[in-house]
Amino acid sequence: MFADAPPNARTIKVSEIFGPTIQGEGALTGLPTVFVRMGGCDYRCSWCDTLYAVDSSFRDQWKPMSPAAIMSEVASLSGGKPLLVSLSGGNPAIQPLGALIDLGHEQGYRFALETQGSVVKDWFSKLDNLTLSPKPPSSDMETDWDLLANCVATAGSDTETIMKVVVFDDRDYAYAKEVHRRFPGLRMYLQPGNHTPGTVEETEPTIDMSGVMDRMRWLIDKVVDDEWYDATVLPQLHVLIWGNERGV
Ligand SMILES: C[S@@+](CC[C@H](N)C(=O)[O-])C[C@H]1O[C@@H](n2cnc3c(N)ncnc32)[C@H](O)[C@@H]1O
Numbered sequence: 135m136f137a138d139a140p141p142n143a144r145t146i147k148v149s150e151i152f153g154p155t156i157q158g159e160g161a162l163t164g165l166p167t168v169f170v171r172m173g174g175c176d177y178r179c180s181w182c183d184t185l186y187a188v189d190s191s192f193r194d195q196w197k198p199m200s201p202a203a204i205m206s207e208v209a210s211l212s213g214g215k216p217l218l219v220s221l222s223g224g225n226p227a228i229q230p231l232g233a234l235i236d237l238g239h240e241q242g243y244r245f246a247l248e249t250q251g252s253v254v255k256d257w258f259s260k261l262d263n264l265t266l267s268p269k270p271p272s273s274d275m276e277t278d279w280d281l282l283a284n285c286v287a288t289a290g291s292d293t294e295t296i297m298k299v300v301v302f303d304d305r306d307y308a309y310a311k312e313v314h315r316r317f318p319g320l321r322m323y324l325q326p327g328n329h330t331p332g333t334v335e336e337t338e339p340t341i342d343m344s345g346v347m348d349r350m351r352w353l354i355d356k357v358v359d360d361e362w363y364d365a366t367v368l369p370q371l372h373v374l375i376w377g378n379e380r381g382v
């Protein structure tokens with residue numbers, strides 16, 4: 135299990151590294167990317183689609199890795215050619231990722247990170263792209279608006295920061311509008327929720343694709359009827375292609 139260096143302050147807990155695939159969500163949708171998924175999360179969203187990187191029963195599958203070991207695996211997947219690396223989780227903001235980003239940048243890679251905005255790190259300013267995905271009411275999580283604003287401020291102007299809100303219902307839609315009201319300068323991405331994301335027992339269940347499509351159509355109608363013309367509505371492209379499959 136501990137093939138890498140023993141855990142220390144710079145060791146990163148990794149659930150999985152996979153790709154290249156396409157980025158399936160948000161502003162970078164369609165771009166070839168290698169994913170590095172960190173283990174552990176300070177949230178527990180009711181509909182989380184990656185419980186294997188959240189629930190502590192999977193902890194022994196999260197491998198402590200050094201930045202060099204992670205970049206070596208990324209390079210072996212990409213054939214040594216620099217590309218976009220997407221850092222996700224779990225909440226990747228819990229991990230010490232500054233040295234990893236520095237090392238990857240030296241080698242020509244670019245870094246995007248997805249986080250809910252509940253933990254702020256000074257290395258956010260090193261990222262090329264930051265996707266903040268604050269959680270709407272259907273998740274059963276509470277938003278700390280000050281922490282979210284702090285994430286935006288810490289990332290600064292050299293990082294391209296966007297907001298991506300998952301929407302299941304009318305209350306979630308109203309929440310997304312509130313995010314936009316508070317952060318009018320940031321592009322808003324609306325992502326329809328997948329209500330069949332799996333459980334701790336079954337991490338790759340059959341997806342209700344027609345239900346996901348129904349929600350996508352409902353969300354498009356909602357945005358158009360509301361004349362919210364600077365919002366971008368996008369499905370989880372990888373989910374449309376591969377359903378709930380892991381590692382794609
Ligand atoms: C699994 S999370 C990991 C990163 C971070 N913890 C976060 O939530 O932003 C990556 C993205 O997947 C979204 N997501 C998780 N479960 C989902 C579901 N059932 N339907 C649609 N999007 C989902 C999250 O909202 C987030 O935008």
Ligand SMILES: Nc1nc2[nH]cc(C(=O)O)c2c(=O)[nH]1
Pocket residue numbers: 155156157158159169184222223248372382
């Ligand atoms: N292809 C692909 N795109 C993604 N965008 C965000 C993902 C995530 O789970 O964070 C994800 C993922 O797991 N796969």
Ligand code: SF4
Pocket residue numbers: 175176177178179181182183184188223224225250
């Ligand atoms: S914050 Fe992200 S990883 Fe954590 S439980 Fe919610 S969706 Fe899952």
Ligand SMILES: [Mg+2]
Pocket residue numbers: 183184
């Ligand atoms: Mg996912």
